[in-house]
Amino acid sequence: MSKPIVATTSLAGCFGCHMSLLDIDERILDLIELVEFNKSPINDIKKFTKKCDIGLIEGGCCNSENVHVLKDFRENCKILISVGECAIMGGLPAMRNGIPIRECLEEAYLNGPSVKNNTEKIIPNDPEIPIMLDRVYPCHEVVKIDFHLPGCPPRADLIWDALVALITGSELKLPYEVVKFD
Amino acid sequence: MKNYTQKIVEKYHHDKTRLMDILIAVQSEYGYISSESIALIAHELKMSDVDVEQTVSFYHFFSAQPTGKFSIFLNNSAVANMMGREEVATALEQETGIKFGQVTPDGLIGLFETSCIGMNDQEPAAIINNRIFTKLTSFRVKEIIRDIKDGKKIEELYSASFGDGANRDVSVQSVVSNNIRKIGPILDPNYKIGEAIRKITKMTPLEVIDEVKNSSVRGRGGAGFPTGLKWEFCRNAKGERKYIFCNADEGEPGTFKDRVILTELPRLLFEGMVIAGYAVGATEGILYIRYEYKYLETYLEKILEAARKKNYLGKDIMGKKGFDFDIRIQFGAGAYVCGEESALIESAEGKRGEPRDRPPFPVEKGYLEMPTIVNNVETLCSVVKVILNGAEWYRSFGTAESTGTKLLSISGDCRNPGVYEVAWGFSVNDILAMVGKSANVQAVQVGGPSGSLIGPDEFSRNLGYEDLATGGSLIIFGEHRNLLKDVVLNFMDFFIEESCGSCSTCRILPSVLRTKLLKIMNARGVQQDIEDMVNWSGFLKASRCGLGQTAANPIITSIKNFRHLYEARVQSRKEYDTGFDLTKAVIEACEVTGRVPNI
Ligand SMILES: Cc1cc2nc3c(=O)[nH]c(=O)nc-3n(C[C@H](O)[C@H](O)[C@H](O)COP(=O)(O)O)c2cc1C
Ligand code: SF4
Ligand code: SF4
Numbered sequence: 001m002s003k004p005i006v007a008t009t010s011l012a013g014c015f016g017c018h019m020s021l022l023d024i025d026e027r028i029l030d031l032i033e034l035v036e037f038n039k040s041p042i043n044d045i046k047k048f049t050k051k052c053d054i055g056l057i058e059g060g061c062c063n064s065e066n067v068h069v070l071k072d073f074r075e076n077c078k079i080l081i082s083v084g085e086c087a088i089m090g091g092l093p094a095m096r097n098g099i100p101i102r103e104c105l106e107e108a109y110l111n112g113p114s115v116k117n118n119t120e121k122i123i124p125n126d127p128e129i130p131i132m133l134d135r136v137y138p139c140h141e142v143v144k145i146d147f148h149l150p151g152c153p154p155r156a157d158l159i160w161d162a163l164v165a166l167i168t169g170s171e172l173k174l175p176y177e178v179v180k181f182d
Numbered sequence: 183m184k185n186y187t188q189k190i191v192e193k194y195h196h197d198k199t200r201l202m203d204i205l206i207a208v209q210s211e212y213g214y215i216s217s218e219s220i221a222l223i224a225h226e227l228k229m230s231d232v233d234v235e236q237t238v239s240f241y242h243f244f245s246a247q248p249t250g251k252f253s254i255f256l257n258n259s260a261v262a263n264m265m266g267r268e269e270v271a272t273a274l275e276q277e278t279g280i281k282f283g284q285v286t287p288d289g290l291i292g293l294f295e296t297s298c299i300g301m302n303d304q305e306p307a308a309i310i311n312n313r314i315f316t317k318l319t320s321f322r323v324k325e326i327i328r329d330i331k332d333g334k335k336i337e338e339l340y341s342a343s344f345g346d347g348a349n350r351d352v353s354v355q356s357v358v359s360n361n362i363r364k365i366g367p368i369l370d371p372n373y374k375i376g377e378a379i380r381k382i383t384k385m386t387p388l389e390v391i392d393e394v395k396n397s398s399v400r401g402r403g404g405a406g407f408p409t410g411l412k413w414e415f416c417r418n419a420k421g422e423r424k425y426i427f428c429n430a431d432e433g434e435p436g437t438f439k440d441r442v443i444l445t446e447l448p449r450l451l452f453e454g455m456v457i458a459g460y461a462v463g464a465t466e467g468i469l470y471i472r473y474e475y476k477y478l479e480t481y482l483e484k485i486l487e488a489a490r491k492k493n494y495l496g497k498d499i500m501g502k503k504g505f506d507f508d509i510r511i512q513f514g515a516g517a518y519v520c521g522e523e524s525a526l527i528e529s530a531e532g533k534r535g536e537p538r539d540r541p542p543f544p545v546e547k548g549y550l551e552m553p554t555i556v557n558n559v560e561t562l563c564s565v566v567k568v569i570l571n572g573a574e575w576y577r578s579f580g581t582a583e584s585t586g587t588k589l590l591s592i593s594g595d596c597r598n599p600g601v602y603e604v605a606w607g608f609s610v611n612d613i614l615a616m617v618g619k620s621a622n623v624q625a626v627q628v629g630g631p632s633g634s635l636i637g638p639d640e641f642s643r644n645l646g647y648e649d650l651a652t653g654g655s656l657i658i659f660g661e662h663r664n665l666l667k668d669v670v671l672n673f674m675d676f677f678i679e680e681s682c683g684s685c686s687t688c689r690i691l692p693s694v695l696r697t698k699l700l701k702i703m704n705a706r707g708v709q710q711d712i713e714d715m716v717n718w719s720g721f722l723k724a725s726r727c728g729l730g731q732t733a734a735n736p737i738i739t740s741i742k743n744f745r746h747l748y749e750a751r752v753q754s755r756k757e758y759d760t761g762f763d764l765t766k767a768v769i770e771a772c773e774v775t776g777r778v779p780n781i
Contacts, residue, residue: 064781067764102774125775132771137762144758 004053004167007077008040011066012093012136013059016153017084018042021056023156034167048076054166055079059086061137062093065130074143079166082139083159085152094136101132150179186211187219191226198227199550201237201532205244206513210312213253214245240534242296242516243473250285250292252330255309259298259435260672261593261657265305266319273320277327291330297518297676298435299474302593302657303361303600311336312476314358348445353481360442361600364616366587367571367579368563369603375449376494378569382460383502390461391417394565396573398585403429403521403558404629404653409565412555415545416462419553424464426455427530427549427556430471431514431521434630435676436655439589440559442601444471444478447563448485452509454562456494457569458555459507467509468549470526473516482511518680522727523556525682536682537727560589580606584646588654592617595660610641610650619658625665625744627657631673632732634739635665665740666703666747673736674699681729687722688730695719695737706761707752716741
């Protein structure tokens with residue numbers, strides 16, 4: 001049997017979840033024995049080159065590009081996993097959800113204490129820039145998500161255990177400390 | 183400001199458990215409760231500012247910002263919408279030039295929405311400065327707003343004659359109508375006032391409790407707990423004082439029968455409270471009334487005063503040594519959850535109306551930690567008739583498990599909305615025939631939003647604790663109504679608005695369910711969404727009080743009885759759809775940045 005193929009991405013996240021994945025330390029060697037990586041910042045493959053089995057998503061969707069990437073993952077991966085708070089609930093970026101976009105952008109580009117040289121009072125509007133969404137969406141509100149791995153970030157052991165369980169078809173142990181609130 | 187507020191605090195003897203009364207007075211005087219007022223009240227009551235603030239922020243009719251010299255609260259219940267609320271709301275916005283939630287720049291008029299105000303039989307209705315305006319039309323709105331702008335006083339805004347019965351009393355003078363369509367033993371005005379009190383002075387408290395137990399009368403507030411048993415628990419509970427509460431919060435949309443009793447038969451109710459006091463050994467009664475019924479205050483105070491003069495209240499009642507009992511009125515300030523008995527007690531103690539954990543139940547530890555009875559208005563009235571005519575007579579009405587009669591508040595698509603007193607045990611079909619239903623009834627909401635939405639298949643079911651239990655609200659929907667939009671969505675909005683927010687289940691799930699409902703209504707739903715709604719609703723059972731526990735009932739019962747309405751709207755070819763719409767999601771950002779969407 002050929003090795004299962006894994007892809008990963010970071011949407012509106014801080015890359016902490018990817019860091020946590022790397023925190024499995026020397027087991028990374030076991031991991032590349034177990035799986036093959038496709039599109040991922042870990043190997044810098046930018047485009048899907050084949051259909052994948054597992055997609056790991058860090059971060060929620062805060063702009064149009066996040067949505068396209070996520071949809072691309074849904075199309076190319078059999079199983080999608082929301083990894084971490086941001087993917088599951090929007091996380092820290094979703095703090096803006098109660099604030100109108102105009103206020104957010106004006107604070108960031110016009111009125112904020114760190115704004116110095118924007119004399120022309122421009123809010124960036126280049127067509128190349130992805131468009132912000134009305135709020136930050138958790139991934140499962142945009143596409144179907146099969147599993148959620150909680151934590152900020154999820155502990156390295158949890159990511160490791162989950163991948164192994166999924167690949168070997170065994171049951172994942174979810175002790176209380178992993179799924180509790182706070 | 184200082185003087186008035188200080189005077190009010192003094193009137194209530196610097197007693198922080200009377201914070202509600204103090205805040206109500208300040209709100210009425212100034213139209214809002216400023217941070218200065220809060221600081222002053224906190225100082226005078228030796229509380230922290232935030233403790234006062236949290237009570238202020240809890241109640242719909244308290245406001246930290248000015249609400250206008252004329253504060254207009256338009257009811258947004260399902261029936262109000264059915265009766266043309268939309269047109270009235272538009273007219274209000276047009277005539278005032280402001281949107282709901284705003285105050286005119288000159289501070290003259292404020293426009294606000296509010297949950298059901300207990301006028302379902304005369305919608306659309308609004309409250310303006312504590313006065314009720316019923317059967318509004320766009321024409322009436324024009325007239326009222328013009329009168330306000332012309333500098334008329336609130337008393338001068340009434341045009342037509344007053345409503346029926348005691349609504350015309352000099353101390354009420356309201357356009358509200360009782361619409362009593364059918365009387366029975368409870369609503370029967372021909373009884374001798376004070377006779378029941380005279381009768382119990384010759385009985386022991388235990389004999390009174392026995393009589394109530396024998397009548398098998400059960401609580402009319404919805405839960406149906408046996409009244410005699412509740413009284414016995416309270417009598418046996420230890421406490422240096424005991425309290426009798428009458429629950430006149432009547433917040434369940436579609437219910438208005440307690441308002442009619444308060445208007446037409448307040449003496450009967452007060453007698454019921456006296457009897458309860460005698461039976462359990464309480465000397466103080468508190469009538470907790472929803473703020474929406476504030477227009478009855480002067481009238482009720484007048485009747486209490488007369489009762490004191492007649493010695494139906496006061497010391498040594500009817501000459502019986504040591505039989506002391508008096509009643510005070512406590513107003514709420516707009517919160518459905520305050521109808522829940524432990525929230526009601528919290529509120530009467532001047533706090534946020536958040537339900538308590540139970541046990542201990544109020545009969546053991548209630549108001550000010552003392553054993554407390556909470557009974558519905560109608561329950562207490564029923565007891566008076568039990569004492570007057572005997573338990574056996576009472577049991578001759580109704581069925582074995584549901585003795586006596588029930589006051590039904592009937593509204594919606596029928597010829598004669600109003601209050602009907604009928605014995606338990608009649609079927610929904612019987613009731614529909616009684617009220618003159620419109621040609622084709624599609625559904626009936628039994629027991630308000632927390633009850634069930636039933637269809638014709640179940641119209642043969644009988645009202646009663648053994649089959650279809652109800653606190654008495656029946657809303658009728660004709661075949662032309664859009665049940666999902668007009669009913670289910672409106673009720674979900676109601677629960678979301680009224681949740682006290684303590685339990686995560688009740689704070690979150692109703693919103694989640696509402697989103698799913700909207701998704702289905704917008705033709706983006708899939709079959710799985712229907713199953714999800716049913717399954718997820720189960721978690722609400724973990725909520726602390728009845729509000730959360732029943733908050734999914736509009737969805738659950740409509741899926742059970744009108745599944746086809748949901749299935750007709752879900753996408754048959756898709757298994758999964760999140761309902762996400764990128765085009766919509768970028769509109770706002772494009773507006774702000776002046777970009778053309780290039781997604
Ligand atoms: C959210 C909620 C609202 C309630 N509202 C009322 C109400 O407006 N009037 C009422 O009598 N009971 C109401 N109840 C029921 C009361 O908690 C309590 O059971 C009742 O007042 C007891 O009186 P009874 O035994 O005479 O029915 C409500 C309960 C809940 C959970
Ligand atoms: S969940 Fe935590 S670690 Fe992961 S992307 Fe979000 S903020 Fe970073
Ligand atoms: S169920 Fe809802 S209303 Fe009741 S206590 Fe919990 S949060 Fe408050």
